[in-house]
Amino acid sequence: MSRVEGRADRIVGEAAPRRPGASQRALRRFLRRPPALLATAFLGCLGLTAALAPRVSPYSPEAIDLSNMSAPPSLVHWLGTDENGRDVLTRILHGARISLAVALVSMLIAVTLGTVLGSVAGYFGGWVDRVVSQLVDGMLAIPLFFLWLMTLTSLGPSPATIVLVLGATGWMQVARVVRSEVLRVRELEYTQAARALGAPEAVVLARHVLPQAVPSVVVGAALATAFAILSESALSYLGIGIQPPAPSWGNMLSTAQQSVWEAPWLPVFPGLFILATVLAFNALGDALRDAVDPTA
Amino acid sequence: MLVRLAQALLVLMLVSVITFVIIHRAPGGPAILADPMVTRDQAREMARTLGLDRPLHVQYLAWMGNVLRGRLGISFSTNQSVTTLIGQRLPATLVLSGAGLVLALVLAVPLGVLSAVRRNTWVDHLVSSVAMFGLSVPVFWLGLVLILVFAVQLRWLPAGGMLTIGGPSGVGDRLTHLVLPAFVVSVFGLAQLTRYMRSSIIGVLSEDYVRTAWAKGLPRWRVWYRHALANALLPMITVVGLMLPQLAAGAAITETVFAWPGIGRLAIEAAFQRDYPLIMGITLLVSALVVAANLLTDLAYVYLDPRVRLR
Numbered sequence: 001m002s003r004v005e006g007r008a009d010r011i012v013g014e015a016a017p018r019r020p021g022a023s024q025r026a027l028r029r030f031l032r033r034p035p036a037l038l039a040t041a042f043l044g045c046l047g048l049t050a051a052l053a054p055r056v057s058p059y060s061p062e063a064i065d066l067s068n069m070s071a072p073p074s075l076v077h078w079l080g081t082d083e084n085g086r087d088v089l090t091r092i093l094h095g096a097r098i099s100l101a102v103a104l105v106s107m108l109i110a111v112t113l114g115t116v117l118g119s120v121a122g123y124f125g126g127w128v129d130r131v132v133s134q135l136v137d138g139m140l141a142i143p144l145f146f147l148w149l150m151t152l153t154s155l156g157p158s159p160a161t162i163v164l165v166l167g168a169t170g171w172m173q174v175a176r177v178v179r180s181e182v183l184r185v186r187e188l189e190y191t192q193a194a195r196a197l198g199a200p201e202a203v204v205l206a207r208h209v210l211p212q213a214v215p216s217v218v219v220g221a222a223l224a225t226a227f228a229i230l231s232e233s234a235l236s237y238l239g240i241g242i243q244p245p246a247p248s249w250g251n252m253l254s255t256a257q258q259s260v261w262e263a264p265w266l267p268v269f270p271g272l273f274i275l276a277t278v279l280a281f282n283a284l285g286d287a288l289r290d291a292v293d294p295t296a
Numbered sequence: 297m298l299v300r301l302a303q304a305l306l307v308l309m310l311v312s313v314i315t316f317v318i319i320h321r322a323p324g325g326p327a328i329l330a331d332p333m334v335t336r337d338q339a340r341e342m343a344r345t346l347g348l349d350r351p352l353h354v355q356y357l358a359w360m361g362n363v364l365r366g367r368l369g370i371s372f373s374t375n376q377s378v379t380t381l382i383g384q385r386l387p388a389t390l391v392l393s394g395a396g397l398v399l400a401l402v403l404a405v406p407l408g409v410l411s412a413v414r415r416n417t418w419v420d421h422l423v424s425s426v427a428m429f430g431l432s433v434p435v436f437w438l439g440l441v442l443i444l445v446f447a448v449q450l451r452w453l454p455a456g457g458m459l460t461i462g463g464p465s466g467v468g469d470r471l472t473h474l475v476l477p478a479f480v481v482s483v484f485g486l487a488q489l490t491r492y493m494r495s496s497i498i499g500v501l502s503e504d505y506v507r508t509a510w511a512k513g514l515p516r517w518r519v520w521y522r523h524a525l526a527n528a529l530l531p532m533i534t535v536v537g538l539m540l541p542q543l544a545a546g547a548a549i550t551e552t553v554f555a556w557p558g559i560g561r562l563a564i565e566a567a568f569q570r571d572y573p574l575i576m577g578i579t580l581l582v583s584a585l586v587v588a589a590n591l592l593t594d595l596a597y598v599y600l601d602p603r604v605r606l607r
Contacts, residue, residue, distance in 0.1 A: 145545030271437030
């Protein structure tokens with residue numbers, strides 16, 4: 001593409017960011033950002049190795065080897081072994097399966113809830129909107145952590161309960177964004193035209209209004225995943241998340257803390273994986289937002 | 297104003313009902329009843345004295361009635377009054393989260409201003425990257441790493457607790473114990489506030505009154521700090537209000553990492569013990585504190601910015 005064409009393209013793009021082809025330009029803007037590419041590559045590699053963990057690693061994540069406890073990193077055990085002689089890298093990869101699965105499923109629940117509630121509130125307005133908005137404000141105002149604490153100790157911590165708890169309390173941001181997007185789009189001419197042509201409200205919402213909210217939902221999904229990974233690891237660290245011997249990034253850290261004086265390298269690696277993964281999802285969310293809405 | 301107050305009370309009501317139903321409907325009872333030394337008859341007798349055999353709504357109304365009279369009940373596991381237990385632990389938590397909040401504010405404002413006025417330079421990129429790091433780092437792991445570096449390796453600061461037991465218990469000793477946990481508590485809010493501060497200043501810098509200030513030929517520090525910062529600080533009040541639930545959660549987790557004798561650790565212990573009155577008391581109190589603080593930030597905003605009116 002010549003330089004002149006490129007500039008014209010950008011000028012037109014700013015004047016009408018939603019004309020057909022806008023998504024291709026958004027993709028191009030996204031791919032031009034090094035952090036976005038790095039994050040995508042990292043998450044891709046992590047997802048792949050985690051999915052293939054049993055084939056990639058020669059060790060078992062749970063078998064105890066008392067002859068080889070708390071060994072420092074070496075060529076045999078790249079990240080060392082833990083206080084029960086288990087290979088740390090193997091446990092991190094198996095932990096990634098659980099942590100990523102929990103985060104992604106709870107994100108799906110949260111995004112679905114948020115999209116449904118947000119679009120219903122924005123589209124129908126009136127008392128529906130008031131109830132949903134009150135609910136959002138109320139849930140954002142209370143320290144949900146204490147509710148998680150109680151719910152998980154009462155119902156018993158398991159991947160299913162964690163997913164439910166995180167999903168049921170993580171939808172508010174998505175609902176807010178979807179609501180304001182729907183409020184904006186439902187008054188545009190083409191939506192009114194569809195209505196004037198006799199399309200039922202449900203069709204107008206699903207075919208003409210909601211597709212416009214997809215970019216903001218995708219951004220919200222990336223950020224919700226980052227938050228879910230942080231929350232799950234914190235809960236597992238406190239002992240009310242994923243239960244040992246099954247490895248999760250959080251519960252590996254809580255056992256590592258007890259041997260922090262004898263084996264100070266143990267807490268380092270699981271934490272680095274949490275940090276890198278959350279960073280990648282946050283960077284992805286930021287880059288997606290910039291790509292979809294270059295003015296922000 | 298009255299509407300806001302009513303909304304806040306409604307939120308607290310709902311929180312208490314939800315918590316009450318969840319913990320009482322959960323399978324398995326309080327830990328003291330599951331003690332293997334207690335026979336089934338004794339357990340039933342204990343449940344009756346504790347009032348656990350009554351219908352749920354009766355139990356809730358009885359509990360609520362006591363709360364309105366300022367009584368939070370007696371802890372199942374320690375037999376002490378919940379108010380006393382909370383009273384013992386609350387100051388430590390307030391010190392920790394207060395220090396964290398102040399630290400976050402004090403650091404975030406200059407960092408955000410710097411990042412905004414040096415927009416798209418290496419300074420801005422550095423500040424933004426550090427903020428991104430702060431948003432992504434797990435608090436408990438950051439705490440562990442800081443303990444590793446400053447307590448285990450360098451031996452500069454204590455690894456946990458609020459003061460040296462049997463040691464010199466002066467202000468200095470308490471401060472050295474506070475440094476690491478307060479920093480850990482502040483990190484998430486610090487990152488959030490820096491990002492908001494940056495975009496808030498960038499927004500304000502394109503306002504007409506800032507252009508007027510430039511046109512008058514004022515020195516740039518005066519434009520930045522007197523004209524831009526003053527107006528960019530206002531929306532931060534709301535952001536701080538919205539940050540408070542996160543702050544409470546962060547403090548609770550940090551207390552566990554640093555063995556800080558606060559209300560967060562008490563809540564975690566109580567939840568494991570299924571100590572109903574204690575959990576209910578803590579959840580209600582923390583929620584009330586956060587909701588009240590939120591209400592105060594709204595009021596402060598209206599007071600400071602005459603352009604805003606409460607609905």
